[in-house]
Amino acid sequence: MRALVSGLLMSVLAALPAASQDFTTLKGHGGPIMGVQVDPATGRVISGSFDNSVGLWQGRDPRWLEGHDAAVNTVLFLAPDRAASGGDDFNVILWDLDAGTPSRLTGHQGKVAGLSVSPDGALLASASWDGSIGLWPLVAPDGAPRFLRGHGSGVNAVTFASDGARLFSASADGTIRVWDVASGEDRVLTDQGFGVNRLVLGPNDAWLAYGAVDGVTRVIDPVSGEQLYDFSLERRPVLAMAHHEATSQMAVGDGHGYIMMIDTGTWRITRDFRAMQRGPVWALDFSADGASILAGGLDDVVYSWPVALLDEFDPAGSSQRQSFLRDPETMPNGERQFMRKCSICHALTPPPSRKAGPTLYDLFGRKAGAIADYPYSDILATSDIIWSDDTIDALFDMGPDHYIPGSRMPMQVIRAETDRQDLIAFLRSATAPDTAPDAGPNKEN
Structure with missing residues (x-):
């Protein structure tokens, strides 16, 4: 049949x-x-x-x-x-x-x-x-x-x-x-x-x-x-x-x-x-x-x-879905926080990226607004923020609209400290140059 x-x-x-x-x-x-x-x-x-x-x-x-x-x-x-x-x-x-x-x-x-x-x-x-x-x-x-x-x-x-x-x-x-x-x-x-x-x-x-x-x-x-x-x-x-x-x-x-x-x-x-x-x-x-x-x-x-x-026809995406649509129950908590809060805008792979925001590849120790050819807002391009455990924690604790007023980053707050720490641990591993995944979905950092 x-x-x-x-x-x-x-x-x-x-x-x-x-x-x-x-x-x-x-x-x-x-x-x-x-x-x-x-x-x-x-x-x-x-x-x-x-x-x-x-x-x-x-x-x-x-x-x-x-x-x-x-x-x-x-x-x-x-x-x-x-x-x-x-x-x-x-x-x-x-x-x-x-x-x-x-x-x-x-x-x-x-x-x-x-x-x-x-x-x-x-x-x-x-x-x-x-x-x-x-x-x-x-x-x-x-x-x-x-x-x-x-x-x-x-x-x-x-x-x-x-x-x-x-x-x-x-x-x-x-x-x-x-x-x-x-x-x-x-x-x-x-x-x-x-x-x-x-x-x-x-x-x-x-x-x-x-x-x-x-x-x-x-x-x-x-x-x-x-x-x-x-x-x-x-x-x-x-x-x-x-x-x-x-x-x-x-x-x-x-x-x-x-x-x-x-x-x-x-x-x-x-x-x-x-x-x-x-x-x-x-x-x-x-x-x-x-x-x-x-x-x-x-x-x-x-x-x-x-x-x-x-x-x-089967529905689109029934056999292969974007990673930000994966079942959250199959992920550890840090990855789950990334998928919910970041993945639709940011990639984890080396540039260039067609996502709405710049890639998070090699994030830690990087100055905010430093990816070449990405059209950052003026507030972020001239910021003195260096991405670290502390600055990422503050970003999601306060929310981008309070931590970096005037940037284009969408409002994202992670209330629980354990969730923020799990996200930071995931990012530290997943964005490292020798461990970043081959693919992963991608606003402004």
């Missing part, structure tokens, strides 16, 4: 268009995948990762676009030769894809979580956790940005209406708002009650779908806000959505690792696929022809599956 299924799978794969066969796994990032998009004109893929990098993929060959100083949350093709990205560093970056050069757009005071470009390509909208929406001129890039304010909390997603005169936004305050782009006036379209994470606007603005923190997936009228359909399941939160107009498919990814496929012609669920073995689905898009679905999550890989055969 297994041979029969395998043969059927290979024959169907062979019948798929060549562009679809390019998508199996895209490897090379050094951290979880936060955003992904396919350019329908060229089939190229752009990805954003916790490793601070943007990946540009032609088939499986990446080019790395470096410019962000923190995790990249969202990516967007503006044209075959232009793209935009937004990150935890509060910045929007415009990319010349041929030259690989960045143009930084500054003004937000919180992470950038979503992007949308107007239908005429003249305006880029950005959603930020500072509660504002940035409007950035693209035709006259030296023009001053505008910021729309009205949400009571962070903005997670934005999308332009087909006429470009209106803009929809979704916020952690539970509301979806409609903005008049010219005047900046807004109205509440719906108040979901729980934070809204994602938006998809249907063709000709016929419907608006949204996904929320409480697991709600609903479709509403984009004028009246009236509910049209409800696809909410007992899984939360909804973290990713994508739509392929030509094939009338919508994909919804959630915190339990599932991708729900909805036929937007008949408005029914066609598949409900466990995409990730462990962890959420943070990023989704369809291949140019709609035959495959691309997804990203905790792994440092962009996965892809043929939509027609989703039920035949």
